Amino acid sequence: MSVARPDEVRRFNRASLLRILHVSGPATRAALATELGLNRSTIKMLVDGLAGDGVVEERVPRIPQGAGRPSLLVLPQAQAVVVLAVDIQVEHASIALVGLGGQILGRNSWNLRGRGRDPDEVVTHVAESAALLAQDLDLHPIAAGISVPGVIRRTDGLVHTASNLGWTEVPLGERMGKVLGVPVVIGNDAELGALAEFVRGLGRGASDAVFVSAEIGVGGGLIAEGEPMRGSVGYLGEIGHMTVHPGGRECHCGNVGCWETEVGEAALRRALGLAEFGPRGAIVAELRELQRDSDPVARLGDYVDWLILGLVNVVNILGPELVVLGDMFAILPDAVVRAAQAEVRRRSMVSRAHGGVRIEKSSLGADVKLLGAAEAAFEDVLTTV
Ligand SMILES: [Zn+2]
Numbered sequence: 001m002s003v004a005r006p007d008e009v010r011r012f013n014r015a016s017l018l019r020i021l022h023v024s025g026p027a028t029r030a031a032l033a034t035e036l037g038l039n040r041s042t043i044k045m046l047v048d049g050l051a052g053d054g055v056v057e058e059r060v061p062r063i064p065q066g067a068g069r070p071s072l073l074v075l076p077q078a079q080a081v082v083v084l085a086v087d088i089q090v091e092h093a094s095i096a097l098v099g100l101g102g103q104i105l106g107r108n109s110w111n112l113r114g115r116g117r118d119p120d121e122v123v124t125h126v127a128e129s130a131a132l133l134a135q136d137l138d139l140h141p142i143a144a145g146i147s148v149p150g151v152i153r154r155t156d157g158l159v160h161t162a163s164n165l166g167w168t169e170v171p172l173g174e175r176m177g178k179v180l181g182v183p184v185v186i187g188n189d190a191e192l193g194a195l196a197e198f199v200r201g202l203g204r205g206a207s208d209a210v211f212v213s214a215e216i217g218v219g220g221g222l223i224a225e226g227e228p229m230r231g232s233v234g235y236l237g238e239i240g241h242m243t244v245h246p247g248g249r250e251c252h253c254g255n256v257g258c259w260e261t262e263v264g265e266a267a268l269r270r271a272l273g274l275a276e277f278g279p280r281g282a283i284v285a286e287l288r289e290l291q292r293d294s295d296p297v298a299r300l301g302d303y304v305d306w307l308i309l310g311l312v313n314v315v316n317i318l319g320p321e322l323v324v325l326g327d328m329f330a331i332l333p334d335a336v337v338r339a340a341q342a343e344v345r346r347r348s349m350v351s352r353a354h355g356g357v358r359i360e361k362s363s364l365g366a367d368v369k370l371l372g373a374a375e376a377a378f379e380d381v382l383t384t385v
Pocket residue numbers: 240241251252253254255258260
């Protein structure tokens with residue numbers, strides 16, 4: 001049996017304490033002691049160490065907590081531990097500096113059109129924008145998390161393929177690490193969306209959940225038994241490429257009749273009667289209008305049927321208690337989501353067995369991938385702070 005050395009135990013406890021503050025916000029010393037199962041003197045030593053390093057501050061709570069000396073409130077200092085989050089989408093890229101506790105401290109974004117979508121251009125632009133933002137805010141990120149809509153090898157951040165970006169075999173992790181000079185983790189966009197929902201959104205406390213991303217492409221990120229699921233080397237969750245319509249439309253991936261071809265952005269444009277290409281704002285405006293319609297399910301016609309068909313398959317295979325609809329799906333009319341939930345509950349054997357899956361729209365809005373990318377970066381650095 002190996003015996004952990006005292007400094008290892010201390011580092012583990014310090015990281016666990018920081019993790020609680022990062023995820024749940026300020027807590028009293030007493031609450032931290034209870035949650036971590038440590039005695040008060042150990043908590044005091046850990047908090048004193050973190051306060052000495054400027055990572056937390058302590059205050060007397062404003063609201064007295066019963067008789068006796070109040071337990072000091074420990075507050076994480078957002079600017080003391082900062083990571084760079086990057087969200088690369090097909091049409092645009094965003095970066096943000098995110099502080100301990102998950103607060104976005106500053107951000108920037110730009111369009112990705114034509115040559116701007118080239119991997120070299122993206123790497124250069126991310127590095128330059130990040131340097132400017134860090135300089136403006138006088139912050140120094142210690143790690144970076146990057147979301148890409150593609151199939152990513154988690155170990156080294158190789159983008160095996162990101163078909164909607166036109167990328168194949170791009171060693172993004174290696175290149176970004178070189179230009180940013182900090183540890184970099186690259187993740188699939190849906191996987192990072194799931195992580196954000198799990199840490200900060202509707203998936204908090206969920207044991208088994210699926211996050212469905214829906215930009216131009218459609219993907220899935222999974223939480224299984226309370227842990228983000230990563231697949232063998234990081235490849236999983238390509239639910240947008242389930243074949244749902246043999247003989248249907250050709251997909252970017254080379255197959256025919258993928259779910260993405262029936263429910264992705266192009267399909268939604270068709271269902272809304274919009275031109276095949278155009279600003280995403282037009283979709284948002286149409287969906288807002290549709291929210292007020294007396295029967296949005298009928299207005300969207302086949303689109304809703306395809307949406308339900310894919311969701312039934314996802315629920316039957318994975319058996320989640322919760323499906324979070326992200327991106328464009330998060331602005332579908334409420335009536336469509338309710339209809340999808342009712343139909344999936346009726347048609348999925350798994351859902352019927354455990355009392356009915358919940359299907360809900362993401363509450364994190366357009367920042368979901370940025371927040372997920374930040375969490376991926378924080379996962380590794382909290383043990384080193
Ligand atoms: Zn496909």
